[in-house]
Amino acid sequence: MAKDTKERILMAALDMFSKKGYEGTNIRELAASLGLVKSGIYKHYESKKDIWNSLLDRMIAYYGERFGSVEHILPVPDSLEDFFSMTMRMVNLTIHVEQIVKTRKVLTLEQYQDERARDLATKHFLTGLTEMFGRILSRMMEKGLISRDDPEMLAFAYATPISALIHLCDREPENTEDAIRKIEAFSRHFIVTYGVK
Amino acid sequence: MAKDTKERILMAALDMFSKKGYEGTNIRELAASLGLVKSGIYKHYESKKDIWNSLLDRMIAYYGERFGSVEHILPVPDSLEDFFSMTMRMVNLTIHVEQIVKTRKVLTLEQYQDERARDLATKHFLTGLTEMFGRILSRMMEKGLISRDDPEMLAFAYATPISALIHLCDREPENTEDAIRKIEAFSRHFIVTYGVK
DNA sequence: AATTATAGTGAACAAAAGGTCACTTGTCAA
DNA sequence: TTGACAAGTGACCTTTTGTTCACTATAATT
Numbered sequence A, B: 001m002a003k004d005t006k007e008r009i010l011m012a013a014l015d016m017f018s019k020k021g022y023e024g025t026n027i028r029e030l031a032a033s034l035g036l037v038k039s040g041i042y043k044h045y046e047s048k049k050d051i052w053n054s055l056l057d058r059m060i061a062y063y064g065e066r067f068g069s070v071e072h073i074l075p076v077p078d079s080l081e082d083f084f085s086m087t088m089r090m091v092n093l094t095i096h097v098e099q100i101v102k103t104r105k106v107l108t109l110e111q112y113q114d115e116r117a118r119d120l121a122t123k124h125f126l127t128g129l130t131e132m133f134g135r136i137l138s139r140m141m142e143k144g145l146i147s148r149d150d151p152e153m154l155a156f157a158y159a160t161p162i163s164a165l166i167h168l169c170d171r172e173p174e175n176t177e178d179a180i181r182k183i184e185a186f187s188r189h190f191i192v193t194y195g196v197k
Numbered sequence C: 001a002a003t004t005a006t007a008g009t010g011a012a013c014a015a016a017a018g019g020t021c022a023c024t025t026g027t028c029a030a
Numbered sequence D: 001t002t003g004a005c006a007a008g009t010g011a012c013c014t015t016t017t018g019t020t021c022a023c024t025a026t027a028a029t030t
Helices: A005-024 A027-032 A048-068 A080-096 A098-110 A115-142 A151-171 A173-194 B005-024 B027-032 B048-068 B080-096 B098-110 B115-142 B151-171 B173-194
Strands: none
Touching: A005 A027, A005 A048, A005 A098, A005 B005, A048 A098, A048 A115, A080 A098, A080 A151, A080 A173, A098 A115, A098 A151, A115 A151, A115 B151, A151 A173, A151 B115, A151 B151, A151 B173, A173 B151, B005 B027, B005 B048, B005 B098, B048 B098, B048 B115, B080 B098, B080 B151, B080 B173, B098 B115, B098 B151, B115 B151, B151 B173
16 A cells, blocks of 8 residues: 555656557556556546646656756856766766656657647757757857857757757667767767867 | 549548547548548558558658659759758748648657657658758768868758757647748858858 | 449447446554 | 545446448449
């Protein structure tokens, strides 16, 4: 009689939704993966949709924690090398933390069905990363590390190729190492192009 | 008693799959959207999976036609302005031709379920565009329009931001105009950065 | 004109889906 | 010790799902 069953259901749902999508997920299997029977689920959630909405609530809240409070520890790199390694640290995190990977997959699968998923997808895949790099690059320009340019445009040009390769890792996990090397190469190329020597 | 029912089923399936995904699509609705009853479908396809596989066959064949035969009319721009307008023409096509949009959506939704969809997704979203721009940029470097650099890297840096905004249009069609303006701005910025004045 | 293949219908079916409910069991408070 | 409550079970219900099949009507073939 675990008290954390409600939480475990949410995590199992994230797992199944990220693999089979909302429609492809069935409650029996979900319950079985937790070692209980389907009716047990309904002691914690009213319906399948309720699980879904709770999961989305969670994802939105989590996203707000990490990216929402913008100035939430924003270490400005003090060298181009620092900028590079900071990028790679972030990339490795985003690629290897299971929960983040699953979140991206779920948003990918449900973006056309659920409006909140749609909005969160845009943040995750586009505006979030871009805004973050926008602030960083802007500071780096002030510091003279990056040549003066439109920081938003540079951030977009930096974030989206990286995002594309992160998506590739989600789709083809067996090619993760290749993708990471490509991100490294891209980052270095970006620094050569826009960095101040 | 239309002879082209088989074809119409495929197009209706593309439409529904792109909206609701494979699992979310049901045969009754699919049949109804064509003005016939569900059992009629089975006169043309053995099963739902058969429809899906036929659709994938079609998408793969179509992709091969457009991108596969690489040198299939590859007009090399003879000015930077030409490169820009060529980009925008391609973008407008890819964003506004319904069938292409639906194909992207289907691949997005089924990329984790079906291996062929997965492979095609990578081509559509990443390698296809990149290879194409790689060839173009390589020629432009030879012509002295673009500064000498790694053409593959430049192509990647050019294709993926555009691809990200195409995805945005699929997700948020109401923001299509904004996205197109952003692509224009990005393309111009790219040309300023790498173009030879 | 007779026949045959093709396209489509409607009823029926088995399996799987989400969900409900009466019931048991273990935990904690009074 | 007792009572209340939360957590979990198993049987059951309804709907929806993909699929089949006997049958009809039309178009093409002999």
